[in-house]
Amino acid sequence: xxxxxxxxxxxxxxxxxxxxxxxxxxxxxxxxxxxxxxxxxxxxxxxxxxxxxxxxxxxxxxxxxxxxxxxxxxxxxxxxxxxxxxxxxxxxxxxxxxxxxxxxxxxxxxxxxxxxxxxxxxxxxxxxxxxxxxxxxxxxxxxxxxxx
Amino acid sequence: xxxxxxxxxxxxxxxxxxxxxxxxxxxxxxxxxxxxxxxxxxxxxxxxxxxxxxxxxxxxxxxxxxxxxxxxxxxxxxxxxxxxxxxxxxxxxxxxxxxxxxxxxxxxxxxxxxxxxxxxxxxxxxxxxxxxxxxxxxxxxxxxxxxxxxxxxxxxxxxxxxxxxxxxxxxxxxxxxxxxxxxxxxxxxxxxxxxxxxxxxxxxxxxxxxxxxxxxxxxxxxxxxxxxxxxxxxxxxxxxxxxxxxxxxxxxxxxxxxxxxxxxxxxxxxxxxxxxxxxxxxxxxxxxxxxxxxxxxxxxxxxxxxxxxxxxxxxxxxxxxxxxxxxxxxxxxxxxxxxxxxxxxxxxxxxxxxxxxxxxxxxxxxxxxxxxxxxxxxxxxxxxxxxxxxxxxxxxxxxxxxxxxxxxxxxxxxxxxxxxxxxxxxxxxxxxxxxxxxxxxxxxxxxxxxxxxxxxxxxxxxxxxxxxxxxxxxxxxxxxxxxxxxxxxxxxxxxxxxxxxxxxxxxxxxxxxxxxxxxxxxxxxxxxxxxxxxxxxx
Numbered sequence: 001x002x003x004x005x006x007x008x009x010x011x012x013x014x015x016x017x018x019x020x021x022x023x024x025x026x027x028x029x030x031x032x033x034x035x036x037x038x039x040x041x042x043x044x045x046x047x048x049x050x051x052x053x054x055x056x057x058x059x060x061x062x063x064x065x066x067x068x069x070x071x072x073x074x075x076x077x078x079x080x081x082x083x084x085x086x087x088x089x090x091x092x093x094x095x096x097x098x099x100x101x102x103x104x105x106x107x108x109x110x111x112x113x114x115x116x117x118x119x120x121x122x123x124x125x126x127x128x129x130x131x132x133x134x135x136x137x138x139x140x141x142x143x144x145x146x147x148x
Numbered sequence: 149x150x151x152x153x154x155x156x157x158x159x160x161x162x163x164x165x166x167x168x169x170x171x172x173x174x175x176x177x178x179x180x181x182x183x184x185x186x187x188x189x190x191x192x193x194x195x196x197x198x199x200x201x202x203x204x205x206x207x208x209x210x211x212x213x214x215x216x217x218x219x220x221x222x223x224x225x226x227x228x229x230x231x232x233x234x235x236x237x238x239x240x241x242x243x244x245x246x247x248x249x250x251x252x253x254x255x256x257x258x259x260x261x262x263x264x265x266x267x268x269x270x271x272x273x274x275x276x277x278x279x280x281x282x283x284x285x286x287x288x289x290x291x292x293x294x295x296x297x298x299x300x301x302x303x304x305x306x307x308x309x310x311x312x313x314x315x316x317x318x319x320x321x322x323x324x325x326x327x328x329x330x331x332x333x334x335x336x337x338x339x340x341x342x343x344x345x346x347x348x349x350x351x352x353x354x355x356x357x358x359x360x361x362x363x364x365x366x367x368x369x370x371x372x373x374x375x376x377x378x379x380x381x382x383x384x385x386x387x388x389x390x391x392x393x394x395x396x397x398x399x400x401x402x403x404x405x406x407x408x409x410x411x412x413x414x415x416x417x418x419x420x421x422x423x424x425x426x427x428x429x430x431x432x433x434x435x436x437x438x439x440x441x442x443x444x445x446x447x448x449x450x451x452x453x454x455x456x457x458x459x460x461x462x463x464x465x466x467x468x469x470x471x472x473x474x475x476x477x478x479x480x481x482x483x484x485x486x487x488x489x490x491x492x493x494x495x496x497x498x499x500x501x502x503x504x505x506x507x508x509x510x511x512x513x514x515x516x517x518x519x520x521x522x523x524x525x526x527x528x529x530x531x532x533x534x535x536x537x538x539x540x541x542x543x544x545x546x547x548x549x550x551x552x553x554x555x556x557x558x559x560x561x562x563x564x565x566x567x568x569x570x571x572x573x574x575x576x577x578x579x580x581x582x583x584x585x586x587x588x589x590x591x592x593x594x595x596x597x598x599x600x601x602x603x604x605x606x607x608x609x610x611x612x613x614x615x616x617x618x619x620x621x622x623x624x625x626x627x628x629x630x631x632x633x634x635x636x637x638x639x640x641x642x643x644x645x646x647x648x649x650x651x652x653x654x655x656x657x658x659x660x661x662x663x664x665x666x667x668x669x670x671x672x673x674x675x676x677x678x679x680x681x682x683x684x685x686x
Contacts, residue, residue, distance in 0.1 A: 063513075066266055069216075069234050071174070072155065076165070145181070146239075147186070147239065148273065
């Protein structure tokens, strides 16, 4: 449904003087020209909202423990001051395999939080490869090492 | 050897994005976990910090330690070298044989923490021992050294601020072998000299010196170890109610809960008296100040394990851009600020009629920063709270509106010389919100707060400002207005502890701005006695 909606909006934006919106395989986009009409702007916003709602992420955080700090990481929101690690890969599975597990090292104190992102492109890849190519987009933070 | 990561940079920012501030070199230190004995690991960190001090001296640069960088003012910032110490989180119990023979404390209640241990880490460590901190701030991310150095206060009517639980401080005051000291109050010793020796420190027991160093603004050297007094684990039961402003403010000014019109049935005794709350906080929309105040009232209860988890299972986040949008919009259309704040009040105020129970660490759990923020807190005598609130609200409406909401918390007086919780019961009158860019239509935050200071002064309302928050720190004569002669006492004690060279090493722009950086060569009385103790065996 998302794909259809985006394609319709894409066509509409083309007729509304918004040029050359380039979608990559993950439906990230870049505008290459300026909008010219309010209708174009509105459609652009709609397209953006549609794309946004097609991909989402969920964070799971431990109630206990303190995040491994990173004093040089200043970003607004949950990850501010935390040492964030990112896994962004595609795993190929054989005919006999149906799942994959990523095994990062977070030490004995374990994970502080994990954020799993599902994108429209990843869903498409999984669907059209019959589950044999899986995108993995994970951000995680380890728990601060204890000194006891 | 402790691990130090060096980053050459040009700027640095704090947790709440109140900068950026200039910086040349950033040091990120961690303990050497290959050293098996904790006390040796602790001493190794201290030795490495001393090497950094020596190197800074050799390069004629200043060095300042900081932790979680939660202060909104530039109190933690220093332009030459900054030492991030939040990885230094050694935690230890105190044994009977380490107690001073005259101590009033029990060893089971005393704990030793390295400077970078956060309030949350302390809370969890103490929980495992069946203990709890006596008080903490509204969240838990501050490091212990940062929290006490700036006077993080929480809202405990009967317990005071975090620094009031501290009974011993290990401070690095220079690069030499005798430049690590262990401070305690003479009238309330905690640990014996053998303990001090075990952490390579010289014991110094002096009330004035200890009280001055407690809220030391990073100016007394690098606090590396802290001995805290905890108490048995307890629960806090939190009610959120709406109270008529007149009734809420009557309680605020008197702290007389027994005779107040407002009472909570569950906390009323059969004889008609009421339980005195642990915490009393008013949330106030300054643009609808006649509305009933959302009020948070917390009672202390004996610990039991069968209570529902008070931490929400799902926590929703607002769009990151909303605060920025509100800020930009507010700067252009300030008359709409009250309507915007009204629309956002569910994000800022707790849910009314919600009752939860939990430990101190659960009730004041994690917060994350969803936007740049400003915050200013005036400590005033609770007897002046009604008058001060009226003046504050008038100014917010006349000079503003500004995008912030008000709250009032109540804290017991601190023994620290420059604690801003200086009144017998200090009402902490706070304004928190989203920073904005001033323009010809919209007053700047500094100018607005300057108006508040002028108004309080003209109306004879004594006050002191929270060191870790925004304020017009360069306001003429501010330090004397806030503290009278206390700032002289603080400077004398600092000069008694540090050499002139080291006093300069641990100074920064903030201290210069508030006129606390000057060094006293001629000391008299108590400060002279303190210096004699410092120089003996030094």
